[in-house]
Amino acid sequence: MTTKAIRxxxxxxxxxxxxxxxxAAGATSAVAAPSTTTTASASSASGYEFKGWxxxxxxxxxxxxIYLRHGYSSYYCVLDPTRGWALWxx
Numbered sequence: 294m295t296t297k298a299i300r301x302x303x304x305x306x307x308x309x310x311x312x313x314x315x316x317a318a319g320a321t322s323a324v325a326a327p328s329t330t331t332t333a334s335a336s337s338a339s340g341y342e343f344k345g346w347x348x349x350x351x352x353x354x355x356x357x358x359i360y361l362r363h364g365y366s367s368y369y370c371v372l373d374p375t376r377g378w379a380l381w382x383x
Contacts, residue, residue: 341381353378
Protein backbone atom coordinates (compact mmCIF):
# COMPACT_ATOMS: atom_id res chain seq x y z
CA MET A 294 0.00 0.00 0.00
CA THR A 295 1.16 3.51 -0.68
CA THR A 296 1.42 6.10 2.08
CA LYS A 297 -1.62 7.96 0.77
CA ALA A 298 -3.66 4.76 0.60
CA ILE A 299 -2.72 3.93 4.18
CA ARG A 300 -3.65 7.41 5.36
CA UNK A 301 -6.95 7.19 3.50
CA UNK A 302 -7.64 3.82 5.13
CA UNK A 303 -6.84 5.28 8.54
CA UNK A 304 -9.16 8.22 7.90
CA UNK A 305 -11.94 5.93 6.73
CA UNK A 306 -11.48 3.68 9.76
CA UNK A 307 -11.59 6.66 12.09
CA UNK A 308 -14.71 7.97 10.40
CA UNK A 309 -16.48 4.67 11.01
CA UNK A 310 -15.30 4.49 14.61
CA UNK A 311 -16.32 8.08 15.39
CA UNK A 312 -19.56 7.97 13.45
CA UNK A 313 -18.48 10.58 10.92
CA UNK A 314 -19.51 8.51 7.92
CA UNK A 315 -22.04 11.10 6.80
CA UNK A 316 -19.37 13.80 6.68
CA ALA A 317 -16.84 11.53 4.95
CA ALA A 318 -19.42 10.26 2.46
CA GLY A 319 -20.38 13.80 1.58
CA ALA A 320 -16.75 14.68 0.97
CA THR A 321 -16.12 11.72 -1.30
CA SER A 322 -19.30 12.26 -3.32
CA ALA A 323 -18.30 15.87 -3.99
CA VAL A 324 -15.13 14.67 -5.71
CA ALA A 325 -15.79 13.81 -9.35
CA ALA A 326 -13.03 11.24 -9.69
CA PRO A 327 -10.43 9.69 -7.38
CA SER A 328 -7.31 11.77 -7.20
CA THR A 329 -4.06 11.98 -5.27
CA THR A 330 -5.66 14.49 -2.87
CA THR A 331 -8.36 12.13 -1.58
CA THR A 332 -6.74 11.93 1.86
CA ALA A 333 -6.47 15.69 2.22
CA SER A 334 -10.08 16.26 1.21
CA ALA A 335 -11.36 13.56 3.57
CA SER A 336 -9.43 14.88 6.57
CA SER A 337 -10.23 18.53 5.87
CA ALA A 338 -13.90 17.71 5.32
CA SER A 339 -14.14 16.23 8.80
CA GLY A 340 -12.08 19.09 10.19
CA TYR A 341 -9.28 16.84 11.45
CA GLU A 342 -5.64 17.23 10.52
CA PHE A 343 -3.07 14.42 10.52
CA LYS A 344 -0.15 15.14 12.88
CA GLY A 345 2.01 12.04 13.01
CA TRP A 346 2.66 8.40 13.79
CA UNK A 347 3.28 6.95 17.27
CA UNK A 348 4.46 3.50 18.28
CA UNK A 349 1.89 3.07 21.07
CA UNK A 350 -1.61 4.28 21.88
CA UNK A 351 -0.35 5.85 25.11
CA UNK A 352 2.19 7.96 23.19
CA UNK A 353 -0.48 8.98 20.68
CA UNK A 354 -2.85 10.08 23.46
CA UNK A 355 -0.01 11.98 25.10
CA UNK A 356 0.60 13.81 21.82
CA UNK A 357 -3.11 14.57 21.54
CA UNK A 358 -3.14 15.99 25.07
CA ILE A 359 -0.28 18.33 24.12
CA TYR A 360 -2.29 19.62 21.16
CA LEU A 361 -5.32 20.17 23.45
CA ARG A 362 -3.17 22.28 25.77
CA HIS A 363 -2.09 24.36 22.79
CA GLY A 364 -5.57 25.33 21.62
CA TYR A 365 -6.90 22.40 19.58
CA SER A 366 -10.40 21.24 20.51
CA SER A 367 -10.16 17.45 20.10
CA TYR A 368 -8.09 14.54 18.85
CA TYR A 369 -8.31 10.85 18.12
CA CYS A 370 -5.83 8.04 17.57
CA VAL A 371 -6.28 5.31 14.95
CA LEU A 372 -4.26 2.10 14.75
CA ASP A 373 -2.69 1.20 11.42
CA PRO A 374 -1.13 -2.27 11.77
CA THR A 375 1.79 -1.41 9.50
CA ARG A 376 2.66 2.12 10.71
CA GLY A 377 1.46 2.42 14.30
CA TRP A 378 -0.95 4.91 15.84
CA ALA A 379 -2.01 7.93 13.74
CA LEU A 380 -2.82 11.15 15.58
CA TRP A 381 -5.56 13.37 14.14
CA UNK A 382 -6.38 16.74 15.75
CA UNK A 383 -9.09 19.36 15.29
